[in-house]
Amino acid sequence: MENILEVKGLTMDFGGLRAVDSVDLYVKPKEIVALIGPNGAGKTTFFNCVTGIYTPTKGDILVSSNNGSAVRINGFKPNRVTERGLGRTFQNIRLFPNMTVLENVMIGKHCRLSAKIFGALFRDKKTRAEELKAAQECYTILEKLGLEKACDELASNLPYGDQRKLEIARALATEPKMLLLDEPAAGMNPQETVELTHLIRRIRDTEQIAILLIEHDMKLVMNLSERIYVMDHGQKIADGTPMEIRNNPEVIKAYLGEDIDA
């Protein structure tokens, strides 16, 4: 499979409500793709379907595996999805508040480690080496995001912007092939947003991974993304390059009243 993620006809019903209605989407390796749309368009639900938190009603979610073949991950548990290489962040920050920053990141490493109970109890050489390596790798990730000084702080003590960054660090620790960011800039001031834009691009470049993001900040979206999908009322209403989207009458209609050039 050439694409890293391919979604075909994804549909999600809650009782009688259709939150996502046959949406198609694909992401190529090392691509930055944005998913935009007004509030309630079904973007987060789409994310949740892809990452296994909801089981979609219909459609296919395909992820390319290491040997290049496509794997259908519908109904996989979230952790199995993560093992397949999709790391995510949350719209409303969901860190582990009473654990240290480093520990938060090390949770992301969990599925890449293999220590079992006996390893934990007897702490043999292999386990110790693995722990040490994991801690150092996580520390390196924190360094990349500029959070290494806070590594022993409790996550709940971090300032808001750093908490957002920590979520990204944690997702990176899962060694993803693709990162799904749910409104990474929400609540940030313009200065922080600019930094975030650079950060996301840098991550893509250094880690060589694809990024799919949901965002309301149009400046960030237009600056950053190579392709954009637009959703409204559960349906995909447009896709294309930032330029195409900017001039798409459907999108303008959907955003009526919202300033998309902001």
Next chain:
Amino acid sequence: MAQEILKSLKAALWFMFLTFPIMVIKVNTVYKTIEWRWMNMIFIGVGIFVGSFIWRWLLNRKDRPVAKKDFVPVSTRVQAYLAENPMAKRALQGVLLAALLCFPIFMDAYQINIFTVALMYIVLGLGLNIVVGLAGLLDLGYVAFYAVGAYTYALLNTTFGLSFWLVLPIGGALAAIFGILLGFPVLRLRGDYLAIVTLGFGEIIRLVLENWNDFSHGPSGIAGIDKPDFFGLELNLNQMTDAIYYMMVAFTIITIFFVGRLQNSRIGRAWLALREDEIACQAMGVGRTRTKLMAFALGATWAGLMGVVFAAKTTFINPASFTFLESAIILSIVVLGGMGSIPGVILGALIMILLPEYMRSFSEYRMIVFGGAMVLMMVFRPQGLVSNFRRKYSFHGVDERLGG
């Protein structure tokens, strides 16, 4: 000040009203006589009047916003100091160990026995701490696993004559299997539902033990269980008490050691994360079912082991030892001490077991003081006695710390 007095006066009056029928009137329904105990009302009034000042003072002290951020609790400061000064930590460990080892030399059999019981509860508390404190799964039926261990030894010993040391691992393993059996169906349930199902499970185990006479000898219990065998030595009662005490000291040390390691391992982190945020935890690649089952199984294992010790120590067991109250006491140890904190659980167990024991002279007032103390503890220190202290990594000396 006048306002304060008025408040206390109101409280006193309210409680005098509240306790009126139960404290003041005592009816003898057989002889149809009424006894009016007005003195009780006066005691209540005075007691509450004074008590309510203390109550408000303590509440104010707790809520005072005195730079809460900068305030570091004593327990945390002590722990941080010890973490940074391995020498001091070693010294403290050494002193404690020496005290534990020399204890029987100065004490009589009664004291040693009480301490053995306290040590058993420390281990039980640490086991439950894995489930409740670390993984955040509220288990109200923990005593069921304790019963599984106890009955395993009692039955295998009285019917097949198997020795203590042989049954010890069997009891632990069987309890772990029960833990998994219980775990599978209930994992999908959230907090309080899990609590009531585990409570039900605990009761089911006890009821089965009570009713299934052919298997468990029913309510009359199993007598004549062998005490543990120590290298084939012939021990008299006092020596046996000492021996079991030392065995429990070793057990406790091993448990503390293992639980400490679990806590700071890959699995321990996953438990903590699961407790903090289940969805985020899953999305970060932690398998929920597996991780939760592991917590249940490990927690149960310790209960099973202690069950075997319990049966061997008392030489007689019946279902009366495995009631809900027992689960509640073990849970209280964990919460009182501070969830997820090993020193906390130890402190909690010592308080919960030794205090009622030494309050024996109060005899019938023992349980009311116990219940009241539980409420007061929670009101004034809801996070438990010792706050959870997270290990820090330092990246210049990371090798040494992780290897330690």
Next chain:
Amino acid sequence: MKKLLLFAVLAAMFVFAGCSQKPKEEAKPAEAPAAEAAAPAATGDVIKIGVAGAHSGDLASYGLPSVKAAEFVVKSINDKGGLLGKKVELVVVDDVCKPEVAVSSANKLVSEHVVAVLGHICSGATKAAMGTYLAAKIPVMSPSATSPELTKSGEYPNFFRTIAPDDSQARLEIDYITNVLKLKKIAIIHDKGDYGKGLAEFAKGFAEADKKLEIVLYEGITPGAVDYSAIVQKIKQSGAEAVLYGGYHPEAAKIVTLLAKKKMNVKFVSDDGVKDDTFIKVAGQYAEGVYATGPKDVSKNPLAIEATKKHKDAYGEDPGAFYLNAYTAMLAITNAIEKAGSTDYDKLTNALRTEDVETPIGKIKFDEKGDAIGAEFSVYQVKNGVYVEVQ
């Protein structure tokens, strides 16, 4: 950490080895029990007697009366100048009827150097505690532990009791139903408890061995449940002519009431746990005609009258369960000390087995196994609101 563990284990071994020396030195006096158990008490100014049982929790009502009985007996002895010239002192411990707490309580009493123990209340707790007492050579006398094993197994040579064991009660009940009431079908119901179920098991065994009674229903009920109508329906359905109930009066009162309300004509035969005035007060008119076995009638025994009067004077109410048995036990213990002229274990137990003593339940002494000779059961029936001995 590894080193620490190693150190701990080594140190434990070392100290353990050291400590196992210590009790060996003590082992000498242990061989001469008089010196160990009795010496401290004998040299002191007081004779200490332990009182153990449930004094809090849901079974407190069975344990507290024995404390009161012990206090009355001790008071009268001390008022008369004490025992062997010393004051008698009680050491009261609460075992909540739990085996593990009973062991702690026993240890406590041993460390207080008591010379004898009144207790424990529940059979289970008693069994758990006996090992400790035996090792310390302390005689134990229970007013209420009725498990036959305690005396018949021979494992507890220091155990005595002032109440007859369960099997003799069950035997009496079955005989009464077969021979006097001449019924054929019985339902055996119990409360799943140590006492009730134990008794029911014996009754079932006897009935099956006799082959004269048909057991149409054998079931346990849950004490404390809010309603027993289902089990009562089931008794009705089973066609039983009599219900043999093993358990205590609260549940019995509920069942009897329901039986009457459902207009069912079955005999209700029960045990000592039901032969209690509270049962009649609670069940009221429905209690009429109920049979219960209990210790033979002592209402005319002057000591029993005196003991009951003391309680009424002090507390303004009738004594609770096992009060007279506890009173008896306390008299038996103190009498034996007096007669033996010592608190030595062998002399004391010998006195208990040989010396008759006048007590509220009659003139008794103890057989080799520890059961009281003279403590027997009779059958009672409720007539006009009081239990009357029949037979």
Next chain:
Amino acid sequence: MDYFLELFLGGLTRGSIYALIALGYTMVYGIVQLINFAHGEIYMIGAFTALIIASVLTILGLNSIAILVIATAAAIVYSSAYGYTVEKIAYKPLRNAPRLSPLISAIGMSIFLQNYVLLAQTSDFLPFPRLIPEFAFMEPVSHIFSSAELVIVSTTMIVMVLLTLFIKFTNIGKAMRATAQDKTMALLIGIDVDRVISVTFIIGSSLAALGGVLIANHIGQINFYIGFIAGIKAFTAAVLGGIGSIPGAVLGALILGWTESFATGYVSSDYEDVFAFALLVLILIFRPAGLLGKAETKKV
């Protein structure tokens, strides 16, 4: 068929009593998400108060209807007062504490109240006077369904209807629903959350008191320990029906009552409680929110 009917009616009575206690659990849980372990004790205190007042009045020589009314009223007043006070002492200071702390506090309160009654009164069972008269019209069927049972069942049904109406239509009822949904939001729109919680405890406690009087009258005796088992059973019923839901609590209680009754009748009473708990486990596995509870949608 008669046998079935009798078991059915027996289960109905038993279920109705569970329901009265379960309603208190479910309301409190719905609003503060707390398993109020002391609720069983409130029920016990209600029964004790009624017993004490009724005995005093009997000795004073009032007629039995007057005694019934006054004793029930006293039980309700005192149980409410206890419920209110328990909330103020043991739960209110813990509103922002870790989730398990109020639970431990509740267990402590339960132990405290049991022993308080044990010490202040007695450990013995006390006979409870029969206050509910035998109705003449029930005479023909009294061997399968007594007057007291009729009173219990109908009281429960009436209470359930009244409570539902109360919560639907009164202002405080609406405030309760709002608080149950979102405490912070309720506070923001000007609802006095503390007062709502107090009222919830008061109503729940009154129902428990009513249950206490009825059941004590039905079984004829009480002691300090009756609250424990009844409390656990009622809580099981509340969870079974879907905690937080009022019709759910009643339905759960009735199903629990019937399960126990039929299990005893057709299988064995030895395992009566095992059946009850097994039923609970099964229902929670297949319908985790309980029978009438609303399934929570995970918000991510």
